[in-house]
Every structure is written in C-alpha cells, then in structure tokens.
Amino acid sequence: MQIASKEVSATSLVKAALEKAKRCENYNIFISLNEEAALKKAQEIDEKIKKGENPGKLAGVPYALKDNFLSKDGNTTAASKILEPLKSPITATSVKKLEDEGAIMIGRVNMDAFAHGSSTENSYFGPTKNSKDEARVAGGSSGGSAVAVALDIVEFATGTDTGGSIRQPASFNGVYGFKPTYGAISRYGVVAMASSTDCVGFFAKSAEDIDLLMSIAAGQDPYDLTTLPNYYETSEVKDVKKVGIIKDFDVKGEIKEALEKEVEDLKAKGIEIVELEMPTLKYALAVYYIVVPAEISSNLSRYDGIRYGYRNKDAKSLDEVYGKSRSDGFMPENKRRIMIGNFVLSSGFYDAYYLKAQKARTLIIKEYEKAFSKCDFILSPVTPNPAFKLGEKTSDPVSMYLEDVMSVPINLAGLPSLAFPVSETKDGLSLGLQLIGPRRSDKSLLDFAERRLK
C-alpha cells in the first residue's frame, strides 16, 4: 500500500481518498465522512515526516471504518436508528492501534444494522451497491467496507465477521477479506453482536497488506478478556504440503469451475489435494442461527432508550420507554434475531435448541480437528452463489440465511479464514474462494496466499 513519505504527502493521499469517496456517492458506501479530522491528522503526519520523526508503519494511509467501531472521531450508528448517532467517549483498541501507526480514517461505512445480515440491505441508511453491478448487493454485513476497497477509495477497511460478514462481501467485490482466529484482535469498543464468534478483521488489496495490519492490530488487551496472548508475530510459517477440499458442500456453476481451476493450479505447484468428508457441517447453519441469536438477544438488551441513544419522545411509562424505543430503533432483522434468541433460551426450549446447538458445535469443532490432521489448510467457496440482486432475498429471511452456509461453520470453531479473489463470472461478477486454517495459523495462511495463490 502507498505510505506517506517525503515524496507523497499524507495530505495528498487523504484528499484523493475523500474526493473519490464523494465521486462514488451513488454506491451509498459512507454513512459519514471524517473530512476535517482526517485532513488535520494528515497535516500532523506531514509535519512529522518533514522533521524526520517516525510517522508510523501506516503513515497517512486512508482507511474506512465499519460503523460498528467506536472512536472519538465521528459518531457511531452501527447502521441503526437506536444509537441516534453515538458520540463515543472511548476509542476501540483496534482503531487506536491503527491510528497510533499513522492510519487515517476518512469515513464510517455502511453495514447491515448491528451486523445482522448478508447484503447491507438491512441498514437504516439504505443498501450499499455492489462495486461490479449497481443492481446487485454489496454483500454483508460489512458491505460498505468491501466496496470502499474494491473501488479503490481506501487502501484498507476494518470489518467484523461473526458468520461471514468480512469474507462474503470481500468475495462479492473481488478483494481480500480476512477473519482471524477468534480472540486475535481485541473487541473492546466494537458494538457487540455475538460475543463467542465476533471477530475484528480487515479488507485489503493483498494478503501482504493484511499481514501488516494483523501485525499491528493483534494482541492481548486487558479490556477484552477473551483476547489471546500475541501469537501472530511469533508464529512460524508452515511449509504447506496438503490442501483439503470438502466433499459435502453442494458446489455448482461458475463457483464450481473456479474451485476446480484453483485445485488444478495448486496441484501444478506441487500441493497434494485431499478430499475431506465433513458430514456435520450441513448442521452448522442451524447451530449458528440458534447460538448467534441467543447471544444477540442478550447483547442487544442494553439498548433500552435510557442510558444512551434514541428514546421515543411520546413514551409515558418506563415500559413504553423500553418498548417504543426498541420498536422504533431496531430494523426488522434485528427484531427477528432478538426474538429467536429469547425463544431458544427460554426455559421450555433451552435444552431442545440452545443446549443441543452448543453440543452440535462441539461436533463441528471435532470435525475440523480431524480434517486438519489430514491437511494443512482447507480450500472452499465462500458462498454458494455470486452477488444476488438487490431486493431478491429481503422478503425471505431463511433464503438470506442460506447464503451463509459455507461461511458460518468456521466462526463456530473460531478458525481463521482468508477470502481471496479468483476470477469473474461471464457477467463480470466477482468470484472468491476461502482458505481456512487451524486456530492460530493466521500468519501461515496469509503467507501461503501471498506466495502460492497468485
């Protein structure tokens, strides 16, 4: 990526990014721009460069922030009404680390409200359009992040991936999207969705750029007790010999062709291909849509119209404050998930749904462990289909969920996965695949992608 230097000023990089963001308004990528603060920061970095001080590893690099990250720059909405844009008094640890290295946030980007969705259509601010075809969805939930990188507005963007929210939009827009091992990057200051699967990650134009971002952002944080001691920089890079492909997924059409071509390329490079039987994976989507709504219903109970955010002005009693504020403030998909979550956790259904799903989750984890005893990494599609049309699935939530069938299993197991672009359909839509590794194999995955998948 282009870093500011004596020859190329941070101010010129930031100005160019802001201008491009404005030219691409029709895609509905940004919820808010951070123009004034970004230009001020660029000036400070240019001063440092002039004085010969160290401006940081990401000096003057413009980036887009998914709008579920808190920072003192701009207001956070999580693409919802209920945060009534929140002027945050704190900054997320991941944002602080990037900015300490000189990265400059030029704006906050669109997403499905509270990251609930696979298309960015479930945003209070309207959908973001696909970078290759404006009649199609950007993917989601981090749709704005993917399109901002794909249209070359910014060098990188942050995202969150609870069930595919980085990899699927990356794949729909022809960019790299990385979901690290669970616990690699602090979640402090990120709007919580499902705490046992939420991961912070990145969109960029190469695996090499993501490696740089990971080396900066990964590490233990006293404010997020699930973070792992930093393994990223110290982990050894594996000599990859075997890549597995999953026999159980029903892969069709142009995605199948892309997968087969990648397999041939790997074989030509001397990699052995191993066929894996993973029969439990077909239950992962059902497990996901039990466990995740359960955690959502708990995490989203904090939006009460009392402590921060939106409060319905006509509410006369305390019950009305809760009920009316929550009804106005959440999108339909938020409501569905909260209600499903409360249902599967309720005393009469807990054993049949929630407990059963957590047991199935153990089986899924074991199935991956077995798979990784036979191969170093797994190669898989990210989605069953390329980007679908705007409005095509909004009236049928289950058909929308089915788009996540190949992305959610890895979140349940806490594994890292890199979505990378491979080719385009005959209609010019992006096709991507994902490379999945065992926990803590993040650096090896990115290294393999950089050296062997090009």
Added chain:
Amino acid sequence: MLSNFSLEDAEAEALGQDLSQIIEYISQLDELDTEGIEPTYQVFEMENVWRDDEIKAQEADREALLALAPEAEDNQIKVPKVL
C-alpha cells in the same frame, strides 16, 4: 414480552410468519445425534479470567457517560415515574 418491543398488529403478524419459518429451519438439528457430547460455550474453553480488584482510571468519566443519556438531571439518568 422478553424482547420488549411494542409491535403493531401487522408487524407482529409478519414477524410471526418469519419466525415460524426460521424455527422450522433450525429444528432440523433434531436429526443430529448429540448423546453424551459436551457443549462448547467458548472455543478456547476459557472460563473466568480474573484481574486484580483495583480501580483504574477509565477513558470515559462519569460526566462523559451521563452526557450520553437522553435525559439526565443532578448527576442521575432520568426515566418516567415507576411507582
């Protein structure tokens, strides 16, 4: 009631239909044999992670947090009368 929404009838009905479909989908888990399997709540099987019981300076102070409330008075967040 648990979810705390005041829903209009039409919205409640539409949600009801969606939820039935979703529950039908997730019920396929019944087929899977999970007899004798331990549940996983946290992928690294972390349990309680303790820290020292010390008060540390926070990034956001009391005033900053109170300023976020839709209504506040005398250092307290205000809600409609409960009793």
